[in-house]
Structure formats: C-alpha cells, structure tokens
Amino acid sequence: MNRRSMLLGALFTIALPALGSSLGSFGCKGPSSQGGEESGKVRLQLKWMTQAQFAGYYAAKAKGFYTDEKLDVTILPGGPDIVPEQVVAGGGAEFGIDWLPSLLSAREQGTPLINIAQVFQHSGMRQVAFKTSGIKSAADLRGRKVAVWFGGNEFELLATLDKHGVDRNKDVTLVQQPFDMNLLLTKQVDAASAMTYNEYKQVLDSPGVKADDLVIIDFNQEGTAMLEDGIFAREDWLKDDKHKDVAARFLRASLRGWAACRDNAGECVDIVVKQSPTLGKEHQAWMMSEVNKLVWGPPSPTAEPGLMDKAAFRRTADIALKFKVLKKPAENAAFTTAVWEASKKK
Known part of the structure; x- marks a missing residue:
C-alpha cells in the first residue's frame, strides 16, 4: 500500500461498535478544559x-x-x-x-x-462498479462480490441492500476492502466503496479509466445516506x-x-x-x-x-x-x- 493510499484510507476507520467501550472509560463529570x-x-x-x-x-x-x-x-x-x-x-x-x-x-x-x-x-460515500460488470443499479448487486470498509463504514451499503430486498448474508458476498481501490481495479470484486473526495479519484487516476466507464451508486439518491x-x-x-x-x-x-x-x-x-x-x-x-x-x-x-x-x-x-x-x-x-x-x- 503506498503512502497516499494509507493516508486516504485510514480516514474511514471509525470502528463504531468499539467506540462506545473505549469512551466508557472516560469520566463524564466535567473534565477540565484549558480553553x-x-x-x-x-x-x-x-x-x-x-x-x-x-x-x-x-x-x-x-x-x-x-x-x-x-x-x-x-x-x-x-x-x-x-x-x-x-x-x-x-x-x-x-x-x-x-x-x-x-x-x-x-x-x-x-x-x-x-x-x-x-x-x-x-454523504460522500459511494459504491462504484464498472459498466462492463453489467451492474446498473443497487439491485444488481445481488449475486455479486462487493467490497466495503467494515468497522462502521458498511451501514449505508447494508441499508441499501435491504431496501432492494438483497439479503446481505445469502444474496451477496461482502468482502473486506483495504484502503485502496485495487480489488475493483483488478476485477477481483464487482463493486467497491469510495469516498467522492478520495478513493473515487484514485479510480479515475488509474490508467485507461474514464468516468463514463463507471456506475456510481449514490446513497443520497437511494435514501440510505448517513x-x-x-x-x-x-x-x-x-x-x-x-x-x-x-x-x-x-x-x-x-x-x-x-x-x-x-x-x-x-x-x-x-x-x-x-x-x-x-x-x-x-x-x-x-x-x-x-x-x-x-x-x-x-x-x-x-x-x-x-x-x-x-x-x-x-x-x-x-x-x-x-x-x-x-x-x-x-x-x-x-x-x-x-x-x-x-x-x-x-
């Protein structure tokens, strides 16, 4: 993983389920503030x-x-x-x-x-696929290998799958996505997560890739954005x-x-x-x-x-x-x- 990929990707490691337990160790009775x-x-x-x-x-x-x-x-x-x-x-x-x-x-x-x-x-999060995959909409993720960041970043995708009646456990193979777009670019998965201001640009910067080659699933338009x-x-x-x-x-x-x-x-x-x-x-x-x-x-x-x-x-x-x-x-x-x-x- 190159330095840029590490910097771009680590932004999204939220780890929501673990967040609560770590915060629970903080006393909440008025910590002091210097400002x-x-x-x-x-x-x-x-x-x-x-x-x-x-x-x-x-x-x-x-x-x-x-x-x-x-x-x-x-x-x-x-x-x-x-x-x-x-x-x-x-x-x-x-x-x-x-x-x-x-x-x-x-x-x-x-x-x-x-x-x-x-x-x-x-929301700046999207799901991205190549048109050559045959994917045209979120419903077409059924039966596909779909990469997503876990640890709290997957919920918009899961909500979208539910909306289209796609069972996340039976109808789709979810793959843990590293903090780059290589799985998509090498066609190891059919779709992958991307932030509009980071990973999407990584895809467009890849040799031979144009915006017209891509299908973008926008969770804002799906009504499942967070x-x-x-x-x-x-x-x-x-x-x-x-x-x-x-x-x-x-x-x-x-x-x-x-x-x-x-x-x-x-x-x-x-x-x-x-x-x-x-x-x-x-x-x-x-x-x-x-x-x-x-x-x-x-x-x-x-x-x-x-x-x-x-x-x-x-x-x-x-x-x-x-x-x-x-x-x-x-x-x-x-x-x-x-x-x-x-x-x-x-």
Missing part, C-alpha cells in the same frame, strides 16, 4: 489529518474570521489513533469533528456530547451561557470559512497545502471541489449551512439502530440548533 470564554482560546479536534476535508476551519483561521470573533482557535489534526469524541470528552478540545453515528454511539455509552452544527449535509462531518461539543460545557456564546462565535466564523471556500476554492486549497503538503495541490483541489458539494449541495436538504436536517438525523439514527451501532433509538436531544440560532444573532 474557554476568559481567554477566547479554544481547540478544534479534527477527524483526520490536515486536508481540504477541513478547509473551512483552516480558512477561518488564516483569514482572521476567528480573530474577528475574539477567538484564538487551535486546530488539532487527527490520525488513526485519535478518536475526536474521546478528546472532547476528556477536555482535550472544546469542539470536535466526526460522523454522526460515532457521536450517537458515544452518547449511548454515557458520554455527554452533542452535535451543534451539521456541516456536511450529504450524516458525516458535524461539529460537536460537551453538553455540560454548553450549559454555561458564556460557553454557548463562545460556541456561537466559533460556528459563525467557521461557516464564514466554509463560505469563503465555496466562493474561492483555489485560495482555500493554497491555505490547506501551506499547512500540510502531504497530499499535494492537485488532489487537494479535487477534494475541495467535492467537499463543497457535501456542504452546499446540490441540492442541500436545508436552506441554511450548518443547520441539522431533522429527517436526515432520524434516517442516520434509524440505520444506526437497525445495524446495532445503537441499542436503543437515539433521541433528538443528541443535537441542538440553539448554537446555530445564536450564531445568526450578532
């Missing part, structure tokens, strides 16, 4: 390493939007051994970024975390009105950053590459373009960036329950729109 309203110093724990997936936050810092809100924000890159929920629960950061199922699993284990803004309104990058904080921390104000200012500046990346993607790519040139400018530019689609559409289920779509929340929670990420239905209290609403008042 806050007194100094305006706060920390944001990313889901993965510095890349355009998080460009809005880097842009907000570089362009002075956090400074405008009297905040001194430290952005903490993630990595394969970092679980943002653990970091925030333990007081190592005021805010974190992760996929909603991870947050719901942590809450069920008693960790008082709450989603304060849903930045990605769409919510990905959202901002969360400790619920007990937010009960302090001063902290709620800090969170509102942080969100307002962050959304300004995302708007800047929508309007001037090239500048945001330069900001990210300056922070970390690991992936290279060409790949970061692709990622920026695709991530903008997840934040802004088309079409966005909400009229406002960062506002949680209640139907999308319930769909994600229901899928997480069905596939035993959760033991009981998630409550709507797992997210709040109060911080988003406060961010609109200045």
Whole structure:
C-alpha cells in the first residue's frame, strides 16, 4: 500500500461498535478544559489529518474570521489513533469533528456530547462498479462480490441492500476492502466503496479509466445516506451561557470559512497545502471541489449551512439502530440548533 493510499484510507476507520467501550472509560463529570470564554482560546479536534476535508476551519483561521470573533482557535489534526469524541470528552478540545453515528454511539455509552452544527449535509460515500460488470443499479448487486470498509463504514451499503430486498448474508458476498481501490481495479470484486473526495479519484487516476466507464451508486439518491462531518461539543460545557456564546462565535466564523471556500476554492486549497503538503495541490483541489458539494449541495436538504436536517438525523439514527451501532433509538436531544440560532444573532 503506498503512502497516499494509507493516508486516504485510514480516514474511514471509525470502528463504531468499539467506540462506545473505549469512551466508557472516560469520566463524564466535567473534565477540565484549558480553553474557554476568559481567554477566547479554544481547540478544534479534527477527524483526520490536515486536508481540504477541513478547509473551512483552516480558512477561518488564516483569514482572521476567528480573530474577528475574539477567538484564538487551535486546530488539532487527527490520525488513526485519535478518536475526536474521546478528546472532547476528556477536555482535550472544546469542539470536535466526526460522523454522526460515532457521536450517537458515544452518547449511548454515557458520554455527554452533542452535535451543534451539521456541516456536511450529504454523504460522500459511494459504491462504484464498472459498466462492463453489467451492474446498473443497487439491485444488481445481488449475486455479486462487493467490497466495503467494515468497522462502521458498511451501514449505508447494508441499508441499501435491504431496501432492494438483497439479503446481505445469502444474496451477496461482502468482502473486506483495504484502503485502496485495487480489488475493483483488478476485477477481483464487482463493486467497491469510495469516498467522492478520495478513493473515487484514485479510480479515475488509474490508467485507461474514464468516468463514463463507471456506475456510481449514490446513497443520497437511494435514501440510505448517513450524516458525516458535524461539529460537536460537551453538553455540560454548553450549559454555561458564556460557553454557548463562545460556541456561537466559533460556528459563525467557521461557516464564514466554509463560505469563503465555496466562493474561492483555489485560495482555500493554497491555505490547506501551506499547512500540510502531504497530499499535494492537485488532489487537494479535487477534494475541495467535492467537499463543497457535501456542504452546499446540490441540492442541500436545508436552506441554511450548518443547520441539522431533522429527517436526515432520524434516517442516520434509524440505520444506526437497525445495524446495532445503537441499542436503543437515539433521541433528538443528541443535537441542538440553539448554537446555530445564536450564531445568526450578532
């Protein structure tokens, strides 16, 4: 596996079922925090390493939007051994970024975390096949060998199979997918998972492959998509009105950053590459373009960036329950729109 494949792929190792037990070891009675309203110093724990997936936050810092809100924000890159929920629960950061199922699993284990803004309104996960395989839709996965990332990343695919009456145990052979696209490219499987901003580009970069050669199963269109990058904080921390104000200012500046990346993607790519040139400018530019689609559409289920779509929340929670990420239905209290609403008042 080359370095790029390792970097691209490790992003998606969520390990949701194991997440709860690891979080359970954290005390949830008000861990201390070094940031806050007194100094305006706060920390944001990313889901993965510095890349355009998080460009809005880097842009907000570089362009002075956090400074405008009297905040001194430290952005903490993630990595394969970092679980943002653990970091925030333990007081190592005021805010974190992760996929909603991870947050719901942590809450069920008693960790008082709450989603304060849903930045990605769409899922970036797809199932990809070559047209030459004869696959035209998700229903055609019946009788096929299908690669998918396990450890929490498979649930959109499983929900889609269920929707089309495909028994995951009898009607399809599921193959554990490594963090590259070689199984698909060498025709060892009929379909494989890909994120629009990472692995899909790996396929297109392969010799002789064109977009017209591929069939893309979009879980957003299937109605089986789960919510990905959202901002969360400790619920007990937010009960302090001063902290709620800090969170509102942080969100307002962050959304300004995302708007800047929508309007001037090239500048945001330069900001990210300056922070970390690991992936290279060409790949970061692709990622920026695709991530903008997840934040802004088309079409966005909400009229406002960062506002949680209640139907999308319930769909994600229901899928997480069905596939035993959760033991009981998630409550709507797992997210709040109060911080988003406060961010609109200045």
